[in-house]
Amino acid sequence: MVAGKEGTWVGRVHPGWDIFGIANGGYLMAIAAKAMAERAPGRDLTSMSAHFMNPGTPGPVEIVVAPIKTGGTFSTVTSVMRGERPLMAATATFAEPTRRIPEAMIVHSSAPDLPPPESCVRALPSGSGPLPPPFMDKVRVMIHPEDATALRGERTGIARIRGWFGLLDDEPIDPFATVLAADAFPPAVFNTNLPLKWTPTLEMTTYVRDPGPRTWLRCQFRTRFVTGGYLEEDGEMWDEDGTLVAQSRQLALVPR
């Protein structure tokens, strides 16, 4: 990714980050987050929301980045990513590192109970069909055996997927990788009777509650409502010590 004319970054959607031929939304968010972070140097990505407009495909993208507020405890930066068509409008808030407060005052839920990564089922590209998608060999998505039934052509009937997320070679997971992790798992509804098809994200917001870094994330994704042609998917990501790392929510269209 290189700086173009002022406020414009030129990057590239690399091949192999797709699902059903469409670039993964979390991958696009991570690219835009890095471009926006250049306008908030030394600060922690805290909150990012993205609205998706058209499917991303491999090739060059232009990201127009506009810092709206800098200075103070929080900076806010907006961005619009375009390929041949507009792809994503995203806004992010970055916090001064002095803002970091380790103390947890209320924790009403806990990290999902998972077998160790080596006892989970790694989602890897099938080589033949479209699922699991090609980008699965660029990260480590290790699914809880109970929830990995869709990989075996079965369904649990519960719209939930739990598992570990790691990068290759134990590369540390920073807030940008956390944004990627939040959209890296198969849709939770793949464990229901909905079609195993592209589930287009309309909007996704991720809150990075603790910047880390860490090597593994304990993740859980759930959908409670499939109504009006839409579904939401809520994610929670924890570290190995039980600290809440991030929360995510996305609104997607029902696959069909």
Added chain:
Amino acid sequence: MVAGKEGTWVGRVHPGWDIFGIANGGYLMAIAAKAMAERAPGRDLTSMSAHFMNPGTPGPVEIVVAPIKTGGTFSTVTSVMRGERPLMAATATFAEPTRRIPEAMIVHSSAPDLPPPESCVRALPSGSGPLPPPFMDKVRVMIHPEDATALRGERTGIARIRGWFGLLDDEPIDPFATVLAADAFPPAVFNTNLPLKWTPTLEMTTYVRDPGPRTWLRCQFRTRFVTGGYLEEDGEMWDEDGTLVAQSRQLALVPR
């Protein structure tokens, strides 16, 4: 609100919509949503995310509105609201009404059980202290008697607030009023041991799952995690017939 130079709307934050002297975030979102909707005529507000930068105070605001994608099933419009300082960067997605699909395929949770509005406790400005805030007489926020303890100087210890939201004179609740409703209740953490002080919102996203209109919303707001100096608040809004109307989530700073 009137159109200024192309893409710029001039509006006003009216007095009386404040809490601790700071304009309510849902009120600012509703103002910006209406400005953005002008660029997506005849479409339903479906998803809106807002990043807040500085406290809003009564007076003129300028909203720079930019449609990023129009046409197709969904339109996406961005906006930046400024008073004397930048206040809010918000993006919204609007759906073609033909997109409306009444069918609910998965509903894993249900509307909160509430006594009828007349048996709930209406939050009204105290006239003396800052709580309940002044804007409570511009809407009808009727809190479940079990959760209205903060109004009596007690706490339930559970970060949850349930209740009805209505407009004055039974004015129908459209998607803009739904965005307002999502931020109209006292913070759920007011029922815990956190201070009863301003709880600044950093980011808020509301999904309007069904555009309505309807007269009353059954609402529930919960906080599960107060960590790292932040808290999230998740909201669900339902109609009287048990249809999911909207979901909201905000990231806020711990009041202190």
